[in-house]
Amino acid sequence: MNKLNLNKVLGFKDKYSEEISVLNDLNSKFFKFTEKWGYTQISPPIIEKTDLFSNKISSSLTSNIYYFTDPSGQEVSLRPDFTSSIIRMIFENNENLPLNEIRYSYSGEIYRYNNISNKNYISQNGVEFIGNDSLTSDIEITALAILFSKEIVGNELLVSVGHVGIISDVLNYFKLSDRESIFILQNLDLISKDNNLDFIINKAKDFGLYFKNDLINLQNKSFSNNEYSRMLDFAFSNDSNFSQTREKDSIIEGLANKYEKNTTVEIFSDCINLISKLINIDDNLEESVSKANKILSKIPVKNNLSDFYKIVSSLKNYEIDLSKIKINFGLVREWGYYSGFVFNLYNKNLLEKNNFGGGGRYNSLGNSINNNDSFPATGFAIDNEKLTKNIKLKNNNNLFNKIVIFLKNQNDYDLAIKTSIDERKKGSIVTLESKFSSINELEEWSKNNDIFEIIYFEKSELIRRKI
């Protein structure tokens, strides 16, 4: 019979007292801090129906979600994020929407399979501020995230800020398709570097994009919608259900769109050039916004740019040092999810890409989950393990004396129990030990295990030995 392999699943971690203590301490600080801002703690279930997550209200990829069939036959998933569950809670427990403002805080693990990093969970603390579409909520969330992180990280905290709406407005101005936009958003790193435009265009073509210029020879293939309709009816005359799960009009629209391409290589190049200039701005707030204003002079993004300025400049009201804030117009965080102001939190020991947290506005969530488009939301989350790495948090156990009561003789058992009760009442941490062969052996062990004192008995007399 083969021996069972009972090692833990790769990508997960066994945690011990010291780390748990640090994380508990962090959680405690987090909830105390956020409570003062009016955030109440909630805890959604770790398992939800798979449809909630596969509906892509977050940016988790389908291939990264842990899903399985539970014993009842229900398709369920380990949560890949908290936000989906929280939105679900609000829809499920409130008949009349939209509600007034809701402020929630949460703590726990989320699970996303990641074959590259081999870390399949994230221990998170976070907040959600739902139901407020004004700049005050963006400012509040950003300030809350920065001030809490500063409590933990100190002056090494760095923050980068951006606004997805500005780039989205640029993409909309150039009337790029969804796929063209996604290509640009996924390749901002490439665009920010001084890459040859031809190289980027070729990469776009490899991605499957084609431009109006590519269709010149196909213009004659373009037909009117009526002609497409007649062609479909003729080709599939013996099958009334030929379009199957789609409407016939959807196919006709798809055919028409194939030959009505507006984006030329020139338009696409202009867009990339403009975005390249924008995301390469590296200056203080006033200069950055001024430069962006010039670059975007022909594009109606003034509202988002001025919102961006108002949010960042208002942070100084919270006594936040703006010199620690890096303006990054290329910051989009998880594309397709965030819709407005966004920020990343990191420290001097981490690259910006390896940030320990961040957040921003994601107004499209309600629409994704329940076709409810009046569901403005903003929030942030922190990766607790990244945040506490290399940071010495106060370990509460150190506040108490650790005492070992040595049971050399079983006859002293009753006395040992009574002593342990007395010592615990005084606030000490007390353990009983009987495995050591001598008091000297226990003393050696105690020196390496933060023991404050050993108690033992000689002829029923209590003796204390400080370590």
Next chain:
Amino acid sequence: MKRLSFALPVSGALYDGSMDLLKNCGLSISRSNNRVYTATIPSLSGIDVMFQRQSDIPARLDSNVADLGIVGLDSFYESKLDNGNSLVLIDDLGFGKSDLVLAVPDAWLDVKNLVDLADLSFKMRDQGRDLRIATKYPRLVSRFLNNNSIYYFNIVDASGGIEVAPYIGYADMICDITDTGNTLRQNRLKIIENGTIFSSQAALVGNLETLAKTNIFSTVKPVIEKIEGYMNAKKYIRVTVNLSLTDLGLSSPEDLQAVLSSNHILHGLKGPSFSHVLTTEPGQWISLELIISIDQLLPCIEELRNLGGVSITTSDLNMLFYKDSIGYSKLVQAISLIGDIE
């Protein structure tokens, strides 16, 4: 003493193909009847054969129940653990060939390729629903689509009769294996361009952890060698031909070297060998023997005819062994990476 556990498919084309392959390799299976799920290989001691559903074989390997197996690559990559111990040793056993493809209804004239499918997924998303794909390969399909920037879709887990899913409406399109594409066509589905996720065939796979045990490590070598030798041999054919040196104006067989070395088709695997022909016909005759790639057979015959070759015959090879076994070397290298053999 541990015996080598060899998992084989219990039914279908992969069962037939495995039985034929092992028989041709001199590793015939002895199974008392079709309802018994264990067997032996009489020509090799120390091997227990177990018959399993092919979709279960990757799990048997990853859980250390099986040491070696024959399985379709589609099932293997769908079911194997990413960081498990199983490794493909020979990936082209030549049977069970099929493609894992994405197929949409014929009438979707606007969806010809993967790019069109991405556009459609965005359009459906805007309309408040995701593209539904019926498949029994959720893992391979999700990864393939995500890697091709298609994010808005839902997998509908299905195991049989998948082709009818779009027609009856529980999915918009399907992803399934196909050999000829006939079943797809009959169900009014078409394969999209660039939509072949994977070309599959039967493969020999091994469990690194269990095979690293010394006593079965030595048992696995003849299995790999014989299968590989047989598979190598299938790619080549032996050709013999009689040539008149006199007619070619040559005085000795060695002079033929200059003629043959300029012709890569006649070079064969390592150059031809020769022997003298005892004949009553005038002149000096030799018999050449070449081992050539099977797809070069007819060009080779033509070249030999041009040289005046007569009595050209061919014969199959049983086994062909190279200096080293590729599959066995791969196994040794992989085991050395995870640690020493016990």
